[in-house]
Amino acid sequence: MGTRVLLTGMGGELGTRVTNLLEADERIEEIVGLDLGPPRGRIPRAQFHLVDPRDRDRTVAVVRDLEPTAVVHLGVYEPGARASGRTALAMTEASALAALGAAAQSPALDRIVVRSGIEVYGRPRGGPQRPDESVLPQPTTAWGRILAQTEEIASEAARAADVALTVLRFAPVVGPHIPSPLGRGLRLPAVPISAVADPPFSLLHQEDAAAAVVRALDTGLDATVNVVGPGAVTPLQAVRLGNRIPLPTVGLGWVAARLACELVGAPLPRHVIELLTRGRGADGAMGQEVLGLDPVRRTVDVVHDLYEWAEVVHLDVAHRGAA
Template identity: 45%
Template sequence: MRVLVSGMGGELGSRVAMLLEDEPWVGSLEGIGVDPPRRRLRRTVFHRIVAHEHDRIVSEITRFNPHLLVHIAVWEPHARAAPKAARELTDDAATSILGAAAECRALESIVVRSGLEVYGRPRHSVTRPNEDVVPTPTSEYGHTLLDIEQTATAIGDRIGVSVGTLRLASVLGPHVPSAIGRLLRMPSVPFSAVADPPFAVIHQHDAAEAFVAAAHRRLAQPLNIVAPGAITAYQAIRRGHRIPVPIVGPQWAIARAAAFLAGAPVADHVQEMLQRGRLGDNSRAAEVLGFAPTTTTSDVIDQLYRWPSVIHTPAREAVA
């Protein structure tokens, strides 16, 4: 199988490529990304292409003519880019990469990255939605992810290939850019004093394993990928020995401004998670993929606080 991975320059995309290299069913493996891969890859051919370079993307993809596309090129707001730039980069990548793949005669299957944010958290919504719940996003990031799902599905229907969607919980792991991860590592962290609802996350390694399993099984439906267990913001803050700052109503505007100045901007989907929670029923993933995440939400949070911060070392003195 010729496999193409978009977003290979990110931490998640690099790990997916590393795992795919060891799969016996994978033949040629190529990737596209804005940044170079974060890991040493042995037999992968990587193309460093900016998301808006449509002609170059189309040229490389149609030349490779993949059997399988794993589309991970998604920018979370305030993770690696500001919200407006994140939306533009994600839309440009989806339009160019998915559109180019649709012109490939050998294409058989598409697996795309999405997130639990597509379900939204409107009033009276299901607390732990499964894949049968109709997506009703209530954040900018949720709308972006739903647009990707709809674009991929439309292309799949038009050219007759299967489309699988992995709706990931917030991905955390060493060196993973994450808006919620950056916020939780601040010395003082805001939380909702009114509700403090639970949320779940997913470790980057489990997320990467899910993509490999979905690619191998030629996934043709949406699946939630969520770590076992749940945690509230206050519990997470206390586990990290941070200072909890209770927030009520209009105080969130002040908290967001303070977090922005401190270097941890709070995107609307992160505030939604802190105020309304974000869980997902992932029982179907085990049935369909034969895969279940092994790292619990609490363990992921504990690892978050064990990751070392930047350590500044003085320059060596010149020696005559």
């Protein structure tokens, strides 16, 4: 019997890319995915189920029918990305409880890989700017807390099943086709940034994120690792790279900025404001060492890719009709 992989969050950009990489591996017998939306590309070999993460009964039924030997849990939903804050947090919690809880009962289960984020470290006063895996999580936003909770649920499932658990704490994954509140905010014509500081932050390209997931699944590593793109940029540098207008903001000005961004369809949840005002980074050395895979794209390259977004070309319908 070959490997049977359960992949939650298959419908996202990252989930679709991971699926395509797994489909190319002949050792994998079956790939079954779940998500609230269909995959963003062709999946010739995998099987996809359209399931709301909050639908526990359907989720459990799919997992039990597969009896997975491995789980890749990408079913984490960032507030302001594909759903509003409360909905995203509810879906993330429900997805972890149902999918991982059911998978832990599979007698063939061998390993679990879970996507998390460096937001779990938070940005507490006096805390390290580039925490490594020895730093205890101190999430300071709702998104950081739900990621930490997802890690706890995964740990309980792995202990119950007595299997290896790899937790991948990704730097923010942004790109021109990725639904990300940070990405949307940086693409606005005018971008709010801190008026009193210009702290650096690091990003991760989706190709490097997908490669890390596949590598973690292959190694069966029992560890928690940071996965961060090389280098960093500051909010002002990112805004200038995109030829946007910086809007220095301070204090209550962030309330107005959040309202304005919400009105134009680019919500700024608190973890994004935290990044813009306090920075976001982590030490990825351990992940590079134990996974044997260095992220290729630098943070500045990820920002460049973010701004390579085709402009809308308005067709002159009347002119075309006359022709």
